[in-house]
Amino acid sequence: MxxxxxxxxDAVVFGYKDHQLNVLLIKRKVAPxxxxxxxxxxxxxxxxxxxxAVERELQEETNVTIDYxxxxxxxxxxxxxxxxxxxxxxxxALVKPSHHEIKADTDAQEVAWFPIHELxxxxxxxxxxxxxxxxxxxxxxxxxxxxFDLLSTKFLFSDLEKxxxxxxxxxxxxxxxxxxxxxxxxxxxxxxxxSEGRGRPANLFxxxxxxxxxxxxxxxxxxxx
Amino acid sequence: MxxxxxxxxDAVVFGYKDHQLNVLLIKRKVAPxxxxxxxxxxxxxxxxxxxxAVERELQEETNVTIDYxxxxxxxxxxxxxxxxxxxxxxxxALVKPSHHEIKADTDAQEVAWFPIHELxxxxxxxxxxxxxxxxxxxxxxxxxxxxFDLLSTKFLFSDLEKxxxxxxxxxxxxxxxxxxxxxxxxxxxxxxxxSEGRGRPANLFxxxxxxxxxxxxxxxxxxxx
DNA sequence: ACAAAAGTGTTGTCCGTACACCCATGT
DNA sequence: ACATGGGTGTACGGACAACACTTTTGT
Numbered sequence: 001m002x003x004x005x006x007x008x009x010d011a012v013v014f015g016y017k018d019h020q021l022n023v024l025l026i027k028r029k030v031a032p033x034x035x036x037x038x039x040x041x042x043x044x045x046x047x048x049x050x051x052x053a054v055e056r057e058l059q060e061e062t063n064v065t066i067d068y069x070x071x072x073x074x075x076x077x078x079x080x081x082x083x084x085x086x087x088x089x090x091x092x093a094l095v096k097p098s099h100h101e102i103k104a105d106t107d108a109q110e111v112a113w114f115p116i117h118e119l120x121x122x123x124x125x126x127x128x129x130x131x132x133x134x135x136x137x138x139x140x141x142x143x144x145x146x147x148f149d150l151l152s153t154k155f156l157f158s159d160l161e162k163x164x165x166x167x168x169x170x171x172x173x174x175x176x177x178x179x180x181x182x183x184x185x186x187x188x189x190x191x192x193x194x195s196e197g198r199g200r201p202a203n204l205f206x207x208x209x210x211x212x213x214x215x216x217x218x219x220x221x222x223x224x225x
Numbered sequence: 226m227x228x229x230x231x232x233x234x235d236a237v238v239f240g241y242k243d244h245q246l247n248v249l250l251i252k253r254k255v256a257p258x259x260x261x262x263x264x265x266x267x268x269x270x271x272x273x274x275x276x277x278a279v280e281r282e283l284q285e286e287t288n289v290t291i292d293y294x295x296x297x298x299x300x301x302x303x304x305x306x307x308x309x310x311x312x313x314x315x316x317x318a319l320v321k322p323s324h325h326e327i328k329a330d331t332d333a334q335e336v337a338w339f340p341i342h343e344l345x346x347x348x349x350x351x352x353x354x355x356x357x358x359x360x361x362x363x364x365x366x367x368x369x370x371x372x373f374d375l376l377s378t379k380f381l382f383s384d385l386e387k388x389x390x391x392x393x394x395x396x397x398x399x400x401x402x403x404x405x406x407x408x409x410x411x412x413x414x415x416x417x418x419x420s421e422g423r424g425r426p427a428n429l430f431x432x433x434x435x436x437x438x439x440x441x442x443x444x445x446x447x448x449x450x
Numbered sequence: 451a452c453a454a455a456a457g458t459g460t461t462g463t464c465c466g467t468a469c470a471c472c473c474a475t476g477t
Numbered sequence: 478a479c480a481t482g483g484g485t486g487t488a489c490g491g492a493c494a495a496c497a498c499t500t501t502t503g504t
Contacts, residue, residue, distance in 0.1 A: 003268055007230045007301070007312050043228055046310065050301040074299045074314045076232070076275040085271065087232050087312070089299045158456075175458070176494065199455030200501035225493080383483075400485070401467065424482030425474035450466080457500070464493080473484070 006086045009053045010041030010126070012072065012133035013064065015097035016150040019159070021116040021137075021166045022097065023130065026061050026108035032082050033123030035109070039130070041088065042107065054091045062111045063103035068094040068149045073132055080125050090129050092136055094149040116166075141167055142224050145186065148207035154190060156202045164224065180224060186212045231311045234278045235266030235351070237297065237358035238289065240322035241375040244384070246341040246362075246391050247322065248355065251286050251333035257307050258348030260334070264355070266313065267332065279316045287336045288328040293319040293374040298357050305350050315354050317361055319374040341391075366392055367449050370411065373432035379415060381427045389449065405449060411437045 013024035025037045040061045044053040051069065058064050072092040078085055097113060104111045114120070122130065140146055147163050148155075157178065165172050181187065188206040195201040216222075238249035250262045265286045269278040276294065283289050297317040303310055322338060329336045339345070347355065365371055372388050373380075382403065390397050406412060413431040420426040437447075 003231055003271065005230075005232045005269065005271075006228050007232065044230065044301070046228065046230075047303050049303060050299070050312075071298060073296060074275070076269070076314065078272050078274060087275075087314070089301065089312070089314075156456095173494075173496085174456090175496085178457085179459095180493090195502065196455075198453070198503050200457075202456060381483095398467075398469085399483090400469085403484080404486095405466090420475065421482075423476050423480070425484080427483055451504105453504085454502085455500100456502095458498090460496095462493105462495090464491105466489105466491085468489085469487090471485090473482105475481085475483100477478105477480085 004084065006081075006084055007044045008041055008086050008088045009044055009050055009057065009091060010039040010088050010129060011054050011058060011066075011069075011091040011093050012039055012130055013058070013062075013066070013093040013095060014133070014137060014150060015095050015113060016159070016163050016166075017097040017113055018115070019162050019166075021150075021163070022113040023116060023119065024062060024064065024095075024102065025112060025114055025120075025122070026104065027110035027112075028123060029107050029109040036123040037114075037120045038123035039090075039126045040108070040111075041090075043086075044089075050089050051091075054093075058093070060106045061104070061108040063105065064095055064100045066093045066095055068146060072129070072136060075125060075129060077125070088129075090133075092133050094146060096150065096152055098152045138167055143222060145184075145207065145212060145222050148209075154192070154204045154206055156194065156196075157205055158202060160205075177224075184212075184215070184220070184222065186215065186222075229309070231306075231309055232269045233266055233311050233313045234269055234275055234282065234316060235264040235313050235354060236279050236283055236291075236294075236316040236318050237264060237355055238283070238287075238291070238318040238320060239358070239362060239375060240320045240338060241384070241388050241391075242322040242338055243340070244387050244391070246375075246388070247338040248341060248344065249287060249289065249320075249327065250337060250339055250345075250347070251329065252335035252337075253348060254332050254334040261348040262339075262345045263348035264315075264351045265333070265336075266315075268311075269314075275314050276316075279318070283318070285331045286329070286333040288330065289320055289325045291318045291320055293371060297354070297361060300350060300354065302350070313354075315358075317358050319371060321375065321377055323377045363392055368447060370409075370432065370437060370447050373434075379417070379429045379431055381419065381421075382430055383427060385430075402449075409437075409440070409445070409447065411440065411447075 015022050026040050028034055028036050028038050040058055042057045070092050072090040074089045076087040102111045161177055186208050188208045190204040192204040193201040240247050251265050253259055253261050253263050265283055267282045295317050297315040299314045301312040327336045386402055411433050413433045415429040417429040418426040
Protein backbone atom coordinates (compact mmCIF):
# COMPACT_ATOMS: atom_id res chain seq x y z
CA MET A 1 0.00 0.00 0.00
CA UNK A 2 1.57 3.25 -1.15
CA UNK A 3 0.90 6.60 0.44
CA UNK A 4 -0.83 9.23 -1.64
CA UNK A 5 -0.58 12.42 0.38
CA UNK A 6 0.21 15.87 -0.98
CA UNK A 7 2.29 18.42 0.88
CA UNK A 8 1.43 22.11 0.75
CA UNK A 9 2.59 25.26 2.48
CA ASP A 10 0.40 28.17 3.53
CA ALA A 11 1.43 31.46 5.08
CA VAL A 12 -0.18 33.85 7.50
CA VAL A 13 1.34 37.20 6.61
CA PHE A 14 0.91 40.00 9.13
CA GLY A 15 1.53 43.68 8.52
CA TYR A 16 0.76 46.86 10.45
CA LYS A 17 -1.15 49.36 8.34
CA ASP A 18 -3.53 52.25 9.05
CA HIS A 19 -2.83 51.95 12.79
CA GLN A 20 -4.11 48.36 12.81
CA LEU A 21 -2.86 44.84 12.45
CA ASN A 22 -3.59 43.46 8.97
CA VAL A 23 -3.45 40.06 7.29
CA LEU A 24 -2.62 39.37 3.65
CA LEU A 25 -5.24 37.25 1.84
CA ILE A 26 -5.86 36.10 -1.71
CA LYS A 27 -9.11 35.45 -3.52
CA ARG A 28 -9.05 31.97 -5.03
CA LYS A 29 -9.31 31.73 -8.80
CA VAL A 30 -10.02 27.98 -8.91
CA ALA A 31 -12.22 25.35 -7.26
CA PRO A 32 -12.65 24.26 -4.55
CA UNK A 33 -13.63 27.41 -2.67
CA UNK A 34 -13.44 29.40 -5.91
CA UNK A 35 -13.96 33.09 -5.13
CA UNK A 36 -13.33 32.57 -1.43
CA UNK A 37 -10.61 34.42 0.43
CA UNK A 38 -7.77 32.22 1.62
CA UNK A 39 -4.23 32.26 2.92
CA UNK A 40 -1.57 32.43 0.20
CA UNK A 41 0.10 29.07 -0.38
CA UNK A 42 0.28 26.00 -2.57
CA UNK A 43 1.88 22.63 -3.20
CA UNK A 44 5.55 22.11 -2.50
CA UNK A 45 7.68 21.29 -5.53
CA UNK A 46 9.68 18.08 -5.72
CA UNK A 47 13.05 19.58 -4.96
CA UNK A 48 12.54 22.75 -3.02
CA UNK A 49 12.66 23.21 0.73
CA UNK A 50 9.52 24.19 2.60
CA UNK A 51 10.78 27.72 3.16
CA UNK A 52 11.58 28.15 -0.50
CA ALA A 53 8.10 26.96 -1.36
CA VAL A 54 6.55 29.58 0.90
CA GLU A 55 8.67 32.35 -0.55
CA ARG A 56 7.91 31.27 -4.10
CA GLU A 57 4.17 31.08 -3.51
CA LEU A 58 4.11 34.48 -1.86
CA GLN A 59 6.09 35.99 -4.68
CA GLU A 60 3.83 34.39 -7.31
CA GLU A 61 0.50 35.05 -5.70
CA THR A 62 0.98 38.39 -3.97
CA ASN A 63 4.30 39.92 -5.11
CA VAL A 64 5.40 40.21 -1.48
CA THR A 65 8.87 39.30 -0.21
CA ILE A 66 9.09 38.43 3.44
CA ASP A 67 11.09 40.13 6.18
CA TYR A 68 10.50 37.53 8.88
CA UNK A 69 9.46 33.91 8.42
CA UNK A 70 9.05 31.03 10.83
CA UNK A 71 7.20 27.77 10.79
CA UNK A 72 3.85 27.83 12.56
CA UNK A 73 2.21 24.39 12.62
CA UNK A 74 1.30 21.48 10.35
CA UNK A 75 -2.30 20.64 9.67
CA UNK A 76 -3.10 17.12 8.56
CA UNK A 77 -6.68 16.04 9.19
CA UNK A 78 -7.51 13.48 6.49
CA UNK A 79 -10.49 15.48 5.21
CA UNK A 80 -9.23 19.05 5.36
CA UNK A 81 -9.08 19.26 1.57
CA UNK A 82 -12.11 17.89 -0.34
CA UNK A 83 -9.96 16.71 -3.27
CA UNK A 84 -7.07 14.67 -1.88
CA UNK A 85 -5.37 14.28 1.39
CA UNK A 86 -3.15 17.34 1.80
CA UNK A 87 -0.84 18.09 4.69
CA UNK A 88 -0.25 21.79 5.02
CA UNK A 89 2.88 23.04 6.71
CA UNK A 90 1.97 26.58 7.67
CA UNK A 91 4.23 29.59 8.18
CA UNK A 92 4.07 32.75 10.16
CA ALA A 93 5.37 35.82 8.32
CA LEU A 94 5.87 39.50 9.06
CA VAL A 95 6.26 42.29 6.52
CA LYS A 96 6.36 46.06 6.45
CA PRO A 97 3.32 46.78 4.24
CA SER A 98 4.59 50.18 3.18
CA HIS A 99 7.63 48.53 1.60
CA HIS A 100 5.70 46.29 -0.80
CA GLU A 101 3.24 46.71 -3.61
CA ILE A 102 0.85 43.76 -3.54
CA LYS A 103 -0.31 42.35 -6.87
CA ALA A 104 -2.41 39.26 -7.68
CA ASP A 105 -1.10 36.59 -10.04
CA THR A 106 -1.24 32.84 -10.86
CA ASP A 107 -3.85 31.19 -8.60
CA ALA A 108 -4.95 34.49 -7.07
CA GLN A 109 -7.76 36.53 -8.56
CA GLU A 110 -7.17 39.33 -6.07
CA VAL A 111 -4.88 40.15 -3.12
CA ALA A 112 -5.70 42.42 -0.22
CA TRP A 113 -4.77 43.45 3.29
CA PHE A 114 -7.57 42.80 5.77
CA PRO A 115 -7.68 44.46 9.19
CA ILE A 116 -7.61 41.72 11.76
CA HIS A 117 -11.09 42.60 12.98
CA GLU A 118 -12.74 42.67 9.56
CA LEU A 119 -11.87 39.26 8.21
CA UNK A 120 -14.06 37.34 5.76
CA UNK A 121 -14.80 33.63 6.20
CA UNK A 122 -11.80 31.78 4.82
CA UNK A 123 -11.46 28.68 2.62
CA UNK A 124 -10.53 25.22 3.95
CA UNK A 125 -9.43 25.25 7.60
CA UNK A 126 -7.67 28.57 7.15
CA UNK A 127 -9.67 30.20 9.95
CA UNK A 128 -8.11 27.77 12.38
CA UNK A 129 -4.63 28.41 11.00
CA UNK A 130 -5.13 32.15 11.33
CA UNK A 131 -6.26 31.76 14.92
CA UNK A 132 -3.10 29.84 15.72
CA UNK A 133 -1.00 32.52 14.05
CA UNK A 134 -2.66 35.26 16.09
CA UNK A 135 -1.85 33.41 19.28
CA UNK A 136 1.75 32.97 18.19
CA UNK A 137 2.02 36.66 17.33
CA UNK A 138 0.60 37.70 20.68
CA UNK A 139 3.03 35.49 22.58
CA UNK A 140 6.03 36.31 20.47
CA UNK A 141 5.48 40.03 20.73
CA UNK A 142 6.09 39.87 24.45
CA UNK A 143 9.48 38.20 24.38
CA UNK A 144 10.99 39.19 21.03
CA UNK A 145 11.15 42.60 19.38
CA UNK A 146 9.19 41.50 16.32
CA UNK A 147 7.05 44.62 16.45
CA PHE A 148 9.77 46.36 14.48
CA ASP A 149 9.37 43.95 11.56
CA LEU A 150 5.79 45.14 11.15
CA LEU A 151 6.43 48.89 11.19
CA SER A 152 8.26 50.99 8.61
CA THR A 153 11.97 51.48 9.13
CA LYS A 154 11.31 54.91 10.65
CA PHE A 155 8.28 54.99 12.89
CA LEU A 156 6.50 56.99 15.55
CA PHE A 157 6.66 55.81 19.10
CA SER A 158 2.90 56.08 19.24
CA ASP A 159 2.66 53.56 16.39
CA LEU A 160 4.74 51.05 18.30
CA GLU A 161 2.41 51.59 21.22
CA LYS A 162 -0.72 51.22 19.11
CA UNK A 163 0.71 48.09 17.54
CA UNK A 164 1.20 46.51 20.95
CA UNK A 165 -2.26 47.51 22.10
CA UNK A 166 -3.82 46.29 18.88
CA UNK A 167 -2.15 42.88 19.05
CA UNK A 168 -2.34 42.32 22.79
CA UNK A 169 -5.87 43.71 22.85
CA UNK A 170 -5.41 45.75 25.98
CA UNK A 171 -4.64 49.29 27.09
CA UNK A 172 -0.99 50.05 27.78
CA UNK A 173 0.20 52.85 30.01
CA UNK A 174 2.06 55.27 27.78
CA UNK A 175 4.64 56.32 30.35
CA UNK A 176 5.47 52.86 31.62
CA UNK A 177 5.66 51.44 28.11
CA UNK A 178 8.06 54.09 26.90
CA UNK A 179 10.17 53.75 30.01
CA UNK A 180 10.43 49.99 29.49
CA UNK A 181 11.24 50.09 25.78
CA UNK A 182 13.74 52.90 26.27
CA UNK A 183 15.50 51.01 29.03
CA UNK A 184 16.46 48.34 26.49
CA UNK A 185 18.40 50.93 24.50
CA UNK A 186 17.54 49.35 21.18
CA UNK A 187 15.86 52.43 19.71
CA UNK A 188 17.59 55.25 17.94
CA UNK A 189 15.87 58.58 18.24
CA UNK A 190 16.17 60.42 14.91
CA UNK A 191 16.43 64.14 14.41
CA UNK A 192 13.24 64.16 12.39
CA UNK A 193 9.82 65.19 13.47
CA UNK A 194 6.53 64.39 11.80
CA SER A 195 3.28 66.24 12.19
CA GLU A 196 0.21 64.09 11.67
CA GLY A 197 -2.10 67.01 10.92
CA ARG A 198 -2.95 68.11 14.41
CA GLY A 199 -1.28 67.82 17.76
CA ARG A 200 2.33 68.21 18.72
CA PRO A 201 4.73 66.81 16.10
CA ALA A 202 6.32 63.51 17.08
CA ASN A 203 9.85 62.24 16.86
CA LEU A 204 10.79 59.44 14.51
CA PHE A 205 12.60 56.34 15.77
CA UNK A 206 14.61 53.54 14.23
CA UNK A 207 15.13 50.03 15.58
CA UNK A 208 18.83 49.38 16.19
CA UNK A 209 19.16 45.73 15.22
CA UNK A 210 22.91 45.63 15.75
CA UNK A 211 22.55 46.85 19.31
CA UNK A 212 19.76 44.33 19.90
CA UNK A 213 21.92 41.39 18.80
CA UNK A 214 24.76 42.66 20.93
CA UNK A 215 22.62 42.90 24.04
CA UNK A 216 21.05 39.54 23.30
CA UNK A 217 24.48 37.94 23.19
CA UNK A 218 25.22 39.43 26.59
CA UNK A 219 22.20 37.62 27.97
CA UNK A 220 19.73 40.47 28.04
CA UNK A 221 16.07 39.53 27.73
CA UNK A 222 13.46 41.43 25.77
CA UNK A 223 10.27 41.14 27.74
CA UNK A 224 7.13 43.23 27.58
CA UNK A 225 4.00 42.64 29.58
CA MET B 226 4.07 17.05 -12.80
CA UNK B 227 2.77 15.12 -9.82
CA UNK B 228 4.23 15.39 -6.35
CA UNK B 229 5.86 12.32 -4.87
CA UNK B 230 6.51 13.18 -1.24
CA UNK B 231 5.98 10.85 1.73
CA UNK B 232 4.71 12.02 5.08
CA UNK B 233 6.03 10.54 8.30
CA UNK B 234 5.71 11.27 12.00
CA ASP B 235 8.46 10.98 14.60
CA ALA B 236 8.24 11.46 18.32
CA VAL B 237 10.63 12.70 20.98
CA VAL B 238 9.43 10.96 24.12
CA PHE B 239 10.73 12.31 27.42
CA GLY B 240 10.51 10.61 30.78
CA TYR B 241 12.08 11.24 34.18
CA LYS B 242 13.87 8.18 35.49
CA ASP B 243 16.71 7.53 37.94
CA HIS B 244 16.72 11.23 38.91
CA GLN B 245 17.51 12.23 35.33
CA LEU B 246 15.75 13.26 32.17
CA ASN B 247 15.56 10.35 29.70
CA VAL B 248 14.62 9.95 26.05
CA LEU B 249 12.99 6.91 24.46
CA LEU B 250 14.86 5.56 21.41
CA ILE B 251 14.59 2.55 19.14
CA LYS B 252 17.29 0.62 17.33
CA ARG B 253 16.41 0.39 13.63
CA LYS B 254 15.87 -3.08 12.23
CA VAL B 255 16.02 -2.05 8.56
CA ALA B 256 18.09 0.07 6.18
CA PRO B 257 18.89 2.87 5.92
CA UNK B 258 20.68 3.43 9.20
CA UNK B 259 20.13 -0.23 10.11
CA UNK B 260 21.31 -0.81 13.67
CA UNK B 261 21.36 2.91 14.45
CA UNK B 262 19.39 4.42 17.28
CA UNK B 263 16.56 6.67 16.16
CA UNK B 264 13.40 8.37 17.29
CA UNK B 265 10.32 6.17 17.17
CA UNK B 266 8.09 6.99 14.18
CA UNK B 267 7.06 6.00 10.68
CA UNK B 268 4.90 6.77 7.68
CA UNK B 269 1.40 8.11 8.15
CA UNK B 270 -1.38 5.87 6.89
CA UNK B 271 -3.81 7.06 4.24
CA UNK B 272 -6.73 7.73 6.55
CA UNK B 273 -5.39 8.42 9.97
CA UNK B 274 -4.70 11.77 11.57
CA UNK B 275 -1.13 12.74 12.42
CA UNK B 276 -1.74 12.28 16.14
CA UNK B 277 -3.19 8.83 15.58
CA ALA B 278 -0.16 7.93 13.52
CA VAL B 279 2.18 8.93 16.35
CA GLU B 280 0.22 6.97 18.90
CA ARG B 281 0.10 3.92 16.67
CA GLU B 282 3.81 3.98 15.92
CA LEU B 283 4.68 4.40 19.58
CA GLN B 284 2.41 1.57 20.52
CA GLU B 285 3.83 -0.68 17.79
CA GLU B 286 7.48 0.10 18.22
CA THR B 287 7.82 0.68 21.95
CA ASN B 288 4.59 -0.41 23.69
CA VAL B 289 4.28 3.03 25.30
CA THR B 290 1.06 5.00 25.52
CA ILE B 291 1.43 8.73 25.85
CA ASP B 292 0.30 11.02 28.64
CA TYR B 293 1.04 14.28 26.94
CA UNK B 294 1.47 14.91 23.21
CA UNK B 295 1.92 18.06 21.19
CA UNK B 296 3.26 18.84 17.76
CA UNK B 297 6.86 19.99 17.68
CA UNK B 298 7.99 20.95 14.18
CA UNK B 299 8.00 19.70 10.60
CA UNK B 300 11.24 18.82 8.88
CA UNK B 301 11.26 18.87 5.11
CA UNK B 302 14.70 19.28 3.58
CA UNK B 303 14.62 17.51 0.20
CA UNK B 304 17.53 15.22 1.10
CA UNK B 305 16.83 14.35 4.71
CA UNK B 306 15.96 10.76 3.81
CA UNK B 307 18.32 9.03 1.34
CA UNK B 308 15.49 6.99 -0.22
CA UNK B 309 12.68 9.38 -1.13
CA UNK B 310 11.64 12.80 -0.15
CA UNK B 311 10.01 12.47 3.26
CA UNK B 312 8.47 15.26 5.30
CA UNK B 313 8.48 14.40 8.96
CA UNK B 314 5.96 16.00 11.27
CA UNK B 315 7.53 15.59 14.68
CA UNK B 316 5.89 15.38 18.07
CA UNK B 317 6.88 16.14 21.60
CA ALA B 318 5.67 13.59 24.15
CA LEU B 319 5.86 13.13 27.90
CA VAL B 320 5.37 9.89 29.81
CA LYS B 321 5.77 8.59 33.32
CA PRO B 322 8.36 5.86 32.71
CA SER B 323 7.38 3.92 35.82
CA HIS B 324 3.89 3.45 34.38
CA HIS B 325 4.98 1.68 31.20
CA GLU B 326 6.87 -1.42 30.25
CA ILE B 327 8.80 -0.73 27.07
CA LYS B 328 9.06 -3.52 24.50
CA ALA B 329 10.48 -3.55 20.96
CA ASP B 330 8.35 -4.67 18.01
CA THR B 331 7.82 -4.22 14.23
CA ASP B 332 10.56 -1.93 12.87
CA ALA B 333 12.39 -1.77 16.19
CA GLN B 334 15.10 -4.22 17.09
CA GLU B 335 15.42 -2.78 20.55
CA VAL B 336 13.93 0.01 22.68
CA ALA B 337 15.59 1.85 25.51
CA TRP B 338 15.55 4.91 27.71
CA PHE B 339 18.69 7.02 27.33
CA PRO B 340 19.72 9.64 29.89
CA ILE B 341 19.79 12.95 28.10
CA HIS B 342 23.52 13.28 28.61
CA GLU B 343 24.43 9.84 27.32
CA LEU B 344 22.85 9.85 23.90
CA UNK B 345 24.23 7.91 20.93
CA UNK B 346 24.51 9.46 17.48
CA UNK B 347 21.05 9.22 15.92
CA UNK B 348 19.85 8.25 12.44
CA UNK B 349 18.72 10.78 9.80
CA UNK B 350 18.37 14.34 11.15
CA UNK B 351 17.06 13.07 14.46
CA UNK B 352 19.79 14.84 16.43
CA UNK B 353 18.42 18.14 15.23
CA UNK B 354 14.87 17.12 16.08
CA UNK B 355 15.94 16.12 19.57
CA UNK B 356 17.70 19.44 20.06
CA UNK B 357 14.52 21.27 19.15
CA UNK B 358 12.54 19.12 21.57
CA UNK B 359 14.94 19.87 24.41
CA UNK B 360 14.53 23.57 23.83
CA UNK B 361 10.77 23.21 23.79
CA UNK B 362 10.84 21.22 27.00
CA UNK B 363 13.01 23.80 28.72
CA UNK B 364 10.73 26.65 27.72
CA UNK B 365 7.51 24.84 28.40
CA UNK B 366 8.59 23.76 31.85
CA UNK B 367 8.71 27.37 32.95
CA UNK B 368 5.18 28.36 32.04
CA UNK B 369 3.20 25.12 32.22
CA UNK B 370 3.17 22.46 34.92
CA UNK B 371 4.34 19.71 32.59
CA UNK B 372 6.85 18.46 35.13
CA PHE B 373 4.06 16.46 36.69
CA ASP B 374 3.55 14.48 33.46
CA LEU B 375 7.11 13.19 33.79
CA LEU B 376 6.98 12.07 37.41
CA SER B 377 4.98 9.26 38.94
CA THR B 378 1.53 10.10 40.25
CA LYS B 379 2.90 10.30 43.77
CA PHE B 380 6.29 11.93 43.98
CA LEU B 381 8.78 13.48 46.34
CA PHE B 382 9.17 17.20 46.35
CA SER B 383 12.88 16.73 45.93
CA ASP B 384 12.26 14.86 42.69
CA LEU B 385 10.29 17.75 41.29
CA GLU B 386 13.17 19.96 42.25
CA LYS B 387 15.76 17.66 40.69
CA UNK B 388 13.67 17.44 37.55
CA UNK B 389 13.66 21.22 37.19
CA UNK B 390 17.38 21.45 37.85
CA UNK B 391 18.10 18.63 35.41
CA UNK B 392 16.07 20.17 32.58
CA UNK B 393 16.92 23.81 33.16
CA UNK B 394 20.54 22.89 33.83
CA UNK B 395 20.97 25.20 36.78
CA UNK B 396 20.87 25.17 40.56
CA UNK B 397 17.57 26.08 42.18
CA UNK B 398 17.18 27.41 45.71
CA UNK B 399 15.24 24.80 47.64
CA UNK B 400 13.33 27.19 49.89
CA UNK B 401 12.34 29.65 47.18
CA UNK B 402 11.32 26.88 44.81
CA UNK B 403 9.09 25.22 47.37
CA UNK B 404 7.57 28.55 48.36
CA UNK B 405 6.76 29.35 44.73
CA UNK B 406 5.28 25.97 43.86
CA UNK B 407 3.31 25.85 47.08
CA UNK B 408 1.89 29.31 46.49
CA UNK B 409 0.10 27.96 43.40
CA UNK B 410 -1.85 25.52 45.57
CA UNK B 411 -1.84 22.83 42.93
CA UNK B 412 -0.09 20.21 45.05
CA UNK B 413 -1.78 17.88 47.46
CA UNK B 414 0.39 16.83 50.36
CA UNK B 415 -0.31 13.16 51.09
CA UNK B 416 -0.22 11.49 54.50
CA UNK B 417 2.49 9.15 53.31
CA UNK B 418 6.16 9.30 54.02
CA UNK B 419 8.92 7.54 52.18
CA SER B 420 12.39 6.81 53.43
CA GLU B 421 15.01 6.60 50.71
CA GLY B 422 17.48 4.62 52.81
CA ARG B 423 19.05 7.40 54.81
CA GLY B 424 18.05 10.86 55.90
CA ARG B 425 14.75 12.12 57.17
CA PRO B 426 11.79 10.47 55.42
CA ALA B 427 10.07 12.72 52.88
CA ASN B 428 6.44 13.46 52.26
CA LEU B 429 4.71 12.33 49.08
CA PHE B 430 2.80 14.79 46.91
CA UNK B 431 0.19 14.56 44.19
CA UNK B 432 -0.49 17.04 41.42
CA UNK B 433 -4.04 18.33 41.70
CA UNK B 434 -5.04 18.70 38.06
CA UNK B 435 -8.60 19.76 38.82
CA UNK B 436 -7.40 22.62 40.97
CA UNK B 437 -4.90 23.60 38.28
CA UNK B 438 -7.60 23.85 35.61
CA UNK B 439 -9.79 25.83 37.96
CA UNK B 440 -7.07 28.35 38.73
CA UNK B 441 -6.12 28.55 35.08
CA UNK B 442 -9.68 29.48 34.17
CA UNK B 443 -9.54 32.26 36.72
CA UNK B 444 -6.56 33.69 34.88
CA UNK B 445 -3.77 32.46 37.12
CA UNK B 446 -0.39 31.96 35.49
CA UNK B 447 2.02 29.14 36.20
CA UNK B 448 5.48 30.63 35.94
CA UNK B 449 8.77 29.32 37.23
CA UNK B 450 12.13 30.91 36.70
C1' DA C 451 -8.28 80.01 22.65
C1' DC C 452 -9.11 75.45 22.09
C1' DA C 453 -8.50 70.78 20.51
C1' DA C 454 -5.36 67.11 19.75
C1' DA C 455 -1.52 64.32 20.29
C1' DA C 456 3.39 64.14 22.44
C1' DG C 457 6.20 64.02 26.15
C1' DT C 458 7.61 63.39 30.96
C1' DG C 459 8.55 61.49 37.22
C1' DT C 460 7.31 59.89 41.55
C1' DT C 461 5.64 56.64 44.81
C1' DG C 462 3.91 52.41 46.82
C1' DT C 463 3.57 47.48 46.41
C1' DC C 464 4.85 43.07 45.37
C1' DC C 465 7.83 39.58 43.94
C1' DG C 466 12.27 37.47 43.50
C1' DT C 467 16.48 36.44 45.67
C1' DA C 468 19.84 35.54 49.00
C1' DC C 469 20.89 33.07 52.87
C1' DA C 470 21.59 29.12 57.53
C1' DC C 471 19.84 26.26 60.88
C1' DC C 472 17.08 22.45 62.93
C1' DC C 473 14.65 17.83 62.17
C1' DA C 474 13.98 12.88 61.54
C1' DT C 475 15.81 8.93 60.31
C1' DG C 476 19.57 4.89 59.32
C1' DT C 477 23.99 3.06 60.48
C1' DA D 478 27.08 10.23 67.64
C1' DC D 479 27.35 11.07 63.04
C1' DA D 480 25.96 11.27 58.31
C1' DT D 481 22.27 12.12 55.18
C1' DG D 482 18.63 14.27 53.07
C1' DG D 483 14.04 16.93 54.50
C1' DG D 484 11.92 20.96 55.97
C1' DT D 485 11.45 25.93 57.18
C1' DG D 486 11.54 32.22 57.66
C1' DT D 487 13.28 36.75 57.06
C1' DA D 488 15.07 40.88 55.06
C1' DC D 489 16.58 43.54 51.17
C1' DG D 490 16.31 45.49 46.59
C1' DG D 491 14.46 46.02 41.98
C1' DA D 492 10.75 45.90 38.89
C1' DC D 493 5.98 46.89 37.87
C1' DA D 494 1.70 49.56 38.21
C1' DA D 495 -0.86 53.51 39.09
C1' DC D 496 -1.42 58.09 38.21
C1' DA D 497 -1.87 63.91 35.80
C1' DC D 498 0.03 67.81 34.04
C1' DT D 499 2.77 70.49 30.54
C1' DT D 500 4.25 71.18 25.64
C1' DT D 501 3.74 71.91 20.80
C1' DT D 502 1.35 72.25 17.00
C1' DG D 503 -3.10 73.19 13.65
C1' DT D 504 -7.46 75.41 13.19
